[in-house]
Amino acid sequence: MRDDFKSGNGKNLRQFLILILIIAAVIPSSALDYYAFGDSITSGYPEVGYNNTYVFWINSSASAMHSTDGGGQTSTWGLEYIEAHYIPPIANFLIMFGTNDDINGVDPNMTAENLRQMYLYATSKGSNTIILISPLMGHDRYMNRNETLIESYLTNSKVPFIRTYDSIDTVPEDNIPENYNASYYQSDTVHPNISGHRAMGRYIWKNWAKNISIRPSPTTTIPPLPTTQNRDSIFKSGDMNSDIRKGIWSIYQRIILARL
Numbered sequence: 001m002r003d004d005f006k007s008g009n010g011k012n013l014r015q016f017l018i019l020i021l022i023i024a025a026v027i028p029s030s031a032l033d034y035y036a037f038g039d040s041i042t043s044g045y046p047e048v049g050y051n052n053t054y055v056f057w058i059n060s061s062a063s064a065m066h067s068t069d070g071g072g073q074t075s076t077w078g079l080e081y082i083e084a085h086y087i088p089p090i091a092n093f094l095i096m097f098g099t100n101d102d103i104n105g106v107d108p109n110m111t112a113e114n115l116r117q118m119y120l121y122a123t124s125k126g127s128n129t130i131i132l133i134s135p136l137m138g139h140d141r142y143m144n145r146n147e148t149l150i151e152s153y154l155t156n157s158k159v160p161f162i163r164t165y166d167s168i169d170t171v172p173e174d175n176i177p178e179n180y181n182a183s184y185y186q187s188d189t190v191h192p193n194i195s196g197h198r199a200m201g202r203y204i205w206k207n208w209a210k211n212i213s214i215r216p217s218p219t220t221t222i223p224p225l226p227t228t229q230n231r232d233s234i235f236k237s238g239d240m241n242s243d244i245r246k247g248i249w250s251i252y253q254r255i256i257l258a259r260l
Contacts, residue, residue, distance in 0.1 A: 033093035034058070036066035037085050037118075039073050040191065041135065042096055046185055052194050054164075055094075057201025058208075074100045075114035082118050086125060092129040094204075095119065096164065098134035099190065108146040112153035119159045130208060131161035135200070136169055136180040138189025147177040167203030168196045198221065 036042050036055045040142050043066070046055040055066040067085050071076060075097035088095070101111040115131050122129040131148055131154060135188050147165060165177050168184035180189060184196030192200060 009140060015083070027187070033090065033251075034064055034094060035085075035087070035090045036064070036094040036096065036132075037078065038067065038070055038096035038132070040071035040095075042066050042097060043071055045071055045191055046063055046188075048194055048197055052197060053166070054192075054197040054200035054204060059196045072100060073110045074104060075107055075118075076106070078113045079117050082121055086122060086127075088125055090122075090125075090127050093122040094131045094132055095122070095129065096132035096134055097170060098146075099137065102134075102137065102146055103190075104139075108149040109153060111134045111146070112150040112157075115161075116154065116157050116159050120130070120248045129160075131224055132164045132204065133174070134195070135165045135192055136177055138182065138185065162204055162207050164200050164204065167199045168192060172199075175202070 001123055034055075036053075040046075042053060042055065044050050046056050050066075053066065055064050055176075057063065065105045069081070069085070078095070078097045082095075097114060097115065098111055098117075101108070117127050119131055129167070133150060136147070151161065153165070163175060163177075166175060170181050172181075184192055184199060186193050
């Protein structure tokens, strides 16, 4: 290998290794990226922690971020500050507000309108946007009614949403908000525990994956997928010996495919 680096073939080898390093640096860690904007449920308050929220259970290979600034805030706050939290380019934007609206007695129609306006803002910026209907709470007898009203408002407004509550209520995946399931909640009966966040994330992915936007940053150019034809065009006859060429090509394939 040392002699190869000293030869003409070695020059080609060094150039291609540099190319691989550049590719690794400029391509995003994943072409699947999303940002979740919400209240304390999205931030993992108080016992779950930032890295165990539903955001990271949606897809472990994704490049995911989420806001921790909306704790205790209503959808009115979300609408006011969404611009500050929208850091383009974001391929997929998830929005979850509503729990604090219910706690504070906000009219569900106002909650729904705020969610609709946030949806329109993120969509206008080019993001594939989805509203996440908040989980139920143990101490709010109006939550079920509010959830139904919000869903009806969003449906009439043609705003896509996922019934997140339906992953951790007493009868999951029936599209009906029955009651909260205590086994998925922390002792305050408001915030999901880790099991709840895991169930929410997997449910979101199950219902969202077919519509998710998988794309690179608009400012990033991704090289073509590695194929035999690409390999033959990059490695011209006699550039370097066959074993080295095959080894480097294998590295190139792994880097590109892992980043997509």
